[in-house]
Amino acid sequence: MAKSNTELVALFLVLPSIFFYFCIMQVKDFDSSRELPVMEYFYTIQGEGFHSGRAAFFIRLAGCDVGCVWCDVKESWDPQLHPLVSIVTLVNLAKESNCGFVVITGGEPAMYNISSLTSALKAADIEIAIETSGCYTLQGAVDWYTFSPKKFKAPCEEAYSKANELKVVIAHPSDFEWAKTHAEKVSPTCKLYVQPEWSKQERFLSNVIDFVKENPSWRISLQTHKFMQIP
Ligand code: SF4
Numbered sequence: 001m002a003k004s005n006t007e008l009v010a011l012f013l014v015l016p017s018i019f020f021y022f023c024i025m026q027v028k029d030f031d032s033s034r035e036l037p038v039m040e041y042f043y044t045i046q047g048e049g050f051h052s053g054r055a056a057f058f059i060r061l062a063g064c065d066v067g068c069v070w071c072d073v074k075e076s077w078d079p080q081l082h083p084l085v086s087i088v089t090l091v092n093l094a095k096e097s098n099c100g101f102v103v104i105t106g107g108e109p110a111m112y113n114i115s116s117l118t119s120a121l122k123a124a125d126i127e128i129a130i131e132t133s134g135c136y137t138l139q140g141a142v143d144w145y146t147f148s149p150k151k152f153k154a155p156c157e158e159a160y161s162k163a164n165e166l167k168v169v170i171a172h173p174s175d176f177e178w179a180k181t182h183a184e185k186v187s188p189t190c191k192l193y194v195q196p197e198w199s200k201q202e203r204f205l206s207n208v209i210d211f212v213k214e215n216p217s218w219r220i221s222l223q224t225h226k227f228m229q230i231p
Contacts, residue, residue: 030084032112032113032114032116033087033113033115033116034086034087034116035084035085035086035087036061036084036085036087036090036112036114036117037061037062037063037079037082037083037084037085037112038059038060038061038062038082038083038084038085038090039060039061039062039073039075039076039082039106039107040058040060040231041057041058041059041060041085041090041093042057042058042231043055043056043057043058043097043099044056044058044225044230044231045224045225045228045230046101046103046129046225047222047223047224047225047226047228047230048167048193048195048221048222048223048224048225049131049146049165049167049191049193049195049221050144050146050164050165050191050193051101051103051129051144052221052222052224053224054101055097055099055101056099056101056102056103056129057093057094057097057099057101057102057103058102058103058105058231059090059094059102059103059104059105059109059117060073060076060105060106060107061076061104061105061106061107061108061109061111061112061114062076062078062079062081062082062106062107063076063077063078063079063106063107063108063111063112064076064077064106064107064108064111065077065108065111065135065153066108066133066135066150066152066153067152067153068150068152069152070169070171070197070199070200072198072199073106073107076106076107077107079107087116087117087120088120090117091117091120091121091124091126094121094124094126095124095126100125100126100127101126101127101129102121102126102127102128102129103129103130103131104117104118104128104129104130104131104142105130105131106131106132108132108133108135108136109130109131109132110130110132110133110134110135110136110137110138110139111136112139113139113140114130114138114139114140115139115140115141117140118140118141118142119140119141122141127143127144128141128142128143128144129142129143129144129145129146130142130144130145130146131146131148131167132145132146132147132148132159133147133148133149133150133153133155134147134148134149134155134156134158134159134160134162134163135150135153135154135155135156135159136156137156137158138158138162144164144165145159145162145163145164145165146163146164146165146167147159147160147162147163147165147166147167147182147186147190148166148167148168148169149166149168149182150169151175151178160182160185160186160187161186161187163186163187163190164189164190164191165190165191165192165193166179166182166183166186166190166191166192166193167193167195167221168182168193168194168195169195169196169197170194170195170196170197170200170204170207170208171197171200171204173207175194176194176207176211179192179194179218180215183217183218191219192217192218192219193218193219193220193221194208194211194212194218194219194220194221195208195220195221195222195223196208196222198223198226201222208220
């Protein structure tokens with residue numbers, strides 16, 4: 001019998017979780033106090049959000065079970081495809097960049113206990129920002145929490161109280177109202193950003209501009225690193 005649309009949508013949403021479960025089962029043996037699965041690290045300019053334009057050392061952890069259809073780093077989803085890198089190495093590389101600012105991203109970096117990494121970065125007097133979907137309780141201490149909720153997996157309540165920055169990717173007309181529902185739950189000091197999804201920028205940029213003109217507590221975030229053609 002043919003599956004109903006509802007069944008197909010449910011299957012579509014649950015597949016990334018099943019996929020991730022089998023991936024994480026294969027990398028479960030690593031000790032997050034010593035090492036983490038890393039897709040890449042690089043010294044660049046933070047291209048989006050509050051810290052846009054700032055020199056930053058990026059650590060992109062591997063592994064994500066959120067399953068955004070428009071994800072531009074799908075190669076990060078399977079942690080098994082990426083090496084384990086020691087925290088000592090990551091911190092030394094961050095120190096060598098000499099910028100004093102690390103962005104921990106993914107993938108979904110909060111899936112792992114990153115407290116050893118954040119403690120070591122702090123001990124090196126490095127400022128830490130994280131970019132997360134908010135789907136996991138954060139194990140680690142950061143200076144800046146960028147909360148970028150996704151429709152494909154619900155965030156946990158902690159994300160709202162921790163958020164220094166709420167960044168909502170606009171990939172569908174309904175995302176503007178969805179953004180507002182999240183903004184109602186973050187703290188009054190949380191910075192609010194709408195960011196057109198890169199592949200739909202032409203379609204949504206004028207809507208994003210209109211939205212911010214009508215809702216001036218919000219700001220526009222553009223992925224300026226992509227315009228600059230840097231990582
Ligand atoms: S949370 Fe980030 S890494 Fe994960 S699927 Fe969504 S956009 Fe990609």
